[in-house]
Amino acid sequence: MQMASTSKPAPKAQPKPQPKADFQKLKGKWLRPDGGYVVEIKSVQDNGVLDASYANPQPIKISKANASLDGDKITVHIEFDDVNYRGSFYDLIYNPQTDQLQGTYYQAVMGQRFDIAFVRMP
Secondary structure (H helix, E strand, C coil): CCCCCCCCCCCCCCCCCCCCCCHHHHCEEEEECCCCEEEEEEEECCCCEEEEEEECCCEECEEEEEEEEECCEEEEEEEECCCCCCCCEEEEEEECCCCEEEEEEEECCCCEEEEEEEEECC
16 A cells, blocks of 8 residues: 655746837838938837838838847837838847847848838937
8 A cells, every 4th residue: 555645846947038028119111311211110019010101202011010129129020012112021139239220121022131220300
């Protein structure tokens, strides 16, 4: 006859809380100086979904816009769904030292990537 164990099971390791990103610093108008393109981030939800618009200089439809954390870096992904832009996107990283969004633009029609940066507009 075996005796029932009275020891408690080991507690499960709790996942480490993820640092909460301050996505609100992304709000505002951002200018790409090499062409006059403007991204406006009107609001940011806690889950990273962006209410954003883009103009080149006419408005271009955005199909998806979100912010996320990659380690301690805030990243931004903006994808387009418009004539001559379908499948094109920006992958950006917020640089707090320069207050810029820096990264790449993928131009789907040409199948090319370009290094770009956006500066905050006053």
